[in-house]
Amino acid sequence: MAETQEQTGKDWKSISIARQNEIRNAIPKSHCLSPTVIEGLQDSRNLISIPETCGILSQRELEITSTPSITKLLADIRNRVYTAVEVTMAFCKRASIAHQLTNCLTEVLYDSALAQAQELDKHLLVTGEPVGLLHGLPISVKDHISIAGTRATSGLVSMADNISDRDAYIIEILRKAGAVFYVKTTNPLCMLAMETHSNLFGRTVSPYNTNLSPGGSSGGEAALISLRGSLLGVGTDIGGSLRAPAAFSNIYTLKASTGRIPVAGMEWWLHPGMETVQCVIGPMAIGVDGLELFHEAALASSPWLVEPSLVNKPWDKRVIVNGTILKPLRIGLMLNDGVVTPHPPILRSLKETAKALEEAGHIVIPWVPVDHKGMSELTTATFFQDNAQPARHLIKKSGEELTPLVKFALDGLQSKPLTVTESWDLTYRRNQYRLSYAKLWNESQIDAIICPAAPTVSPLHDTTKSWGYTLVFNLLDYSTAVFPAGKVLDIDGADALPEGVDLDATYPKNSLEELNQVYSKLWFDKDQNGKVLGPERYKYAPIGLQLVARRYEEEKVLGILRTVVEARRNGGLEAY
Template structure:
């Protein structure tokens, strides 16, 4: 019987062999030799036509594929080439099915030629997928060696909708072991790196989507989020992201650990290089009435009036009120993140909106409650999956689940935790009702780029405990000449001290900074409207040196 090491190595080799020979790089520089592989670095391996096909926004691509000006086949081949390059440089893929994507694109081209109209609103749009989504005929390992060689028997529900809408599916992206950590590391593809600085992490757990999108190997991807797994990669990789409320998009047929634990909800949502890319996915899928086939989805159609109201209002149509939460009073952000929040606040104020300080119930309490629900089964599910091959748990996953199974919660303990969660939600609702705002600005991470092995804290747990709609907008990049380390820092506690002292301006230089904007439950259209208005506005600040601000 093959060892877990041999199985992982064989899968890793099979991935490389799935890349056409002409797309394989003869030399892959070390991260130290070539930290940033975005922009001109990756363009050197592409034709001008491939660059033109892959660098517009999702909306711009669709204008061309739906009109027939561009062949869907040409677009998908170009994205497949960039995805192949991205994987070789950052370890961002788990499954490659470029040939299937090209075949699907050929069928779309034939459909348009025959009927004179596109198949659907996503006709010819390449969409990448987090590995937890099942695609018939391909593995869904979720970073577990023991799940290699067990291809899915059918598509996840969301995959079915995407296909019927005309989207082209061509790859699945890397995740942490068990798809449950904020660093993407497993025994199949190794460690997934940040494209803008390969000395840093791409985040997780939708970690492969980050560098794939940053390198334009995809224009829009589907991730999942139970503690920040869409928002982390979006913020760290310079992308837009949306964690919708639970039950908004279909999750039927998705592979995940701790299936059945829904008190802290799990959501699927999009990541993209543009805010409009997020809207395209959510709007199109909801037009499919997914509640008819997934009983967990609530019957809330796309509400264009809300989206348009906040799109226009945020641009200056009327004054909105934003709260700003600069930290969670337990850990403060590193200097580039503080600057990112300031940039966004000034941008919003410059558009004529009001910004007030926001001091809600403790967000660190939300983290504690989330971690409690993840321990309900004593980590039995995770260790059962690891036991399929005998592979050891990786350090970043062990930080969550421990190094061995623990005693599971009793029914009484689970009930007590659930009651505490509802009380927390009530407290938060009372605070919001007493301090009414349209949305809240908050840092996504205290870290300005994650140094591998030095992830100390995250701010994102509130979004899942409260089941709020949370978006991420790219704002700036870390700049060593401006974001200097604070001397004589007065730490709030030991964790805060670690985050502060481990900040390395030199090492983290160039890391993207994404800031969160959140609303209440089922306010997905509101957040999408705000993200798109802010992203398209020309009001803002640029980074003092290095790449310009995204705003």
Template sequence: MASAEPPYVAIARRKQAALAASIPAQWKLPEHLIPAGMLTPAESITEGPKQYGRVNVMNIPRTCGLLTPKELDITEKYDVRALVLSMTESKLTVEEVVEAFCKRAAISHQLTRCLTEPLFDRALNRARELDDHLRRTGTPVGPLHGLPVSVKDSFNVKGVDTSVGLAALAFQPATSNAALVDLLESLGAVVIAKTNVPQTLATLDSCNNLFGRTLNPLNRQWTAGGSTGGEGALVAMCGSMVGFGTDIGGSIRVPAMCQGIYGFKPSEGRIPFGGQGGGGIPGKSRMSIQAVAGPIARSVADLGAVMAEIVPRAELFGEDCIPGFWPTPSVPATLSPPRNFTIGILKTDGLVTPLPPITRVLDEVAQILRRTPGVEVVDIPTPPAMRKCQAVAGGLMGIDGGSNTLDLLESMGESLMPWHLQQGKFGPKRGKPLDIFQVADLQARRSELERELLKMWTLGLSPERRVDAIICPMAGHPVPPLDSYKGVGYTSSFVLLDYPAGNLPIRSFTESDLELGQAMDTPLLGGWDKMNRQLWDKKVTDRRVYLDSPLSVQIITPKQRDYELFQAMEIVDRAVQGHGNTTQAKL
């Protein structure tokens, strides 16, 4: 006699039915336009890696016939400032802008499974209120009047679930908004949807039993990243102008890398983080390592446009925020005396040797910058302390032993996702919570690393020799196949240090990057390095899977130098685009 199905299965069916019902019939794609191999949410978890072919769905919203020419223009032709200006000058109504983005978000979801909570009805109601306010008063509600945005599922939105892909948290609507949601709405922005995340919010492939797997719209064979993977897919497909995620190990930057767009992890206190769901212990972050909230967008300018409005106001909304200032206008087209903008190149963290295409694109960016007026490029030797950052970050993330999340999974009979299972000894396990002395020891080690790595910004010489920004790898490998992302040392380390960090797409992976027949001959550095090299070992991975994938670099600045990070991203992006190498996700 067959055993009864575990409780999560029925809950998942209800949740997926509610999601499907929230998409209007006239916004649904004909079946023949959805590429074969989409699979059901449940099948996407177990069969996805074997069944997904090399399919790019980026152009389907334009060719499907559901979006009018005007809606295509609205969702593709504007940056943040231009779109807001068009609405405040009544060239476009907020309602028609929000409807265009809601429709495109619905289409994006049907192709990538990126949404968890479509908020289309309430978004359109809010849009009408904003239009009415502008007609009556002649003034916009705020500097982001009418801007369609989306948020990661972990942000509470009143009246809506914050299930984060866990059946045990489904059908328990939030009773209040996260502080960031309140701040965005006070600025006039309109939240149109919440987006998918990984099981446990702690993996690098956005896949869970409740909503299934979010697919990368550039190529279904590649991971969409995590934990803000749904945002990455939605923003890349122009289903939202700006998406907001969270980052503790790379959860904003990794999806941006995987979709070839821009991600910004600010310093702690710049953007309100409070009001998160997820089943964790409240207050844990005050003892361990603080995740931060930040934006994902299709341009550096759009990142700056929202940061410029959020940062100066954040302290009024989030108890976790500090006073902030964001200068405008941004960096001039040409830099001027008294000194150059100094950018350092850090080629490795000393723990994982980047695969050849990662080293190559880093070298290319350095060469472009050396030819850029007003920029000085210096090499940054890998500080020995960098090798220790990932272990300390991992220790602080796990101070509670992980029991709360595992209890929620077990209560509904949920199995672990493939990414978890493939991590072996690095995967999730029930541990013993650390005592106060163990936590204090980790924080003391963290302080030592912070102190030692201050020297990186002065090249170990004097405070006068200041490095403004550092460029380093985003990961040790290119965008990998599903469930294959290896390690977060290049991203988690900068959360530990509280350095602002951003993802910047550079170019696509080409035939010349394959180096077929060549193997890495550098000494093996350890277990993480061994795992990383599996993604280049021809016995394990066919390198041709990387063809056309976006190659990115990561840019970091010292603690609380968030505006300088934006400047550096502008400078590098401008230099790279001027050189003709750019791979922002194309339609």
């Protein structure tokens, strides 16, 4: 540690403080919350409406950032209702506000973004044509995805000044399609947590309840988008890092199968030859259309010609529009993975959603999870086949201390790297799970599964120790979306569980007893008056659910997602 300090001339704490100050100072004065507003924040955990009440955004900027859909905003830019410059400015301002409320930004790129937007306006004026599908849309990007000239740190102090010399391939593609890059967003130390906390950037909090986490590792995106400091962001997922934060933050995401979306240009610690389970890049957005637009734009240029790890499989819009909604869907409903029982609001929301689907004429059958515990453990084992040596090295380099959840992830790993044969054994076991899950799926003849995205809603800080609900679908490499499905209500705290939920059945004896009990206590702990604490602890927290289709069924899962959203709406269920 001493040696490293000598090398850099700075200790890790001062590097972190300096970086956090730099980010804060990059925010223009005119975007700063007034002392009065700041004072008001002390009394409230829920900051979700601050952008609209703080007085920083003009009426027109509020209109732009509150657009009902990304598709509409893009049309408004194309039709010159708004210029790209004013749209960009609106989102810069709103992102600045979001950062002050949640600590979600790592790079402030407003000058270059406005210059980019100006070019786009000029192009539209001169040619009458947009440059591409995303003409003028500000898109936010997770820290560890490279944008030329900006830092990609993986939340590591030792990488605090790691400036990318070129765009990640997906950024290059989105830029050509007309996206404007104006901010980068936080991720946790080494991406090794499902919350967003690092020494370098500090902690990102949920704007719905600052006692809670927006999730991770794409948690900066989640916090930013839930405040509409962005409508569409780019994150990554190898174990749930798109889906957990989306579920915790009232937004949509789609984790595609490996090999659909370009991944060249991510900076992080995993060996680039590790392919047993792979990290994917994906969108997080305020609506389903954002997920579609992202995939359509990403695949329009046939990126498999440049990045040969991708599958040559064009985006097939027909599936989304017509493919799946002409016949009744057959949906598997999984209330519980048999490992950690989800909290009551999630169970309630699942059952409400199932009912709405049935009312819309679809068929819902129970989905009985088989060995999700084994799959979940296997997935984690694949991440750490080399005992996380590169991550340990990068952490050690600055001498920074482990954050609690990273300590949890790294402690107790096997002590030496696997042999190649041991590694192949993991891959073989992965393949056996994929075969047996496909068999179950074929026997049940389902189109998709609806299930929890996590056993909890937005978690209390440093409590996220169960990744199983998302992990298994990385192992299976399934196309998996997350969508908003209500919020925590007072009724979720009644002593009785929701109707039809049997505590013994839902907290099975053969599960990871200890972890299950930890989660159970988080909700069912009681105050002095015997009242269940859950609803108060998790007050204002959104509920997000997971929708799972098979491998390479990205179009299909979005088609079904539209149907589910519509069924919930027709059933009188609010997104939040």
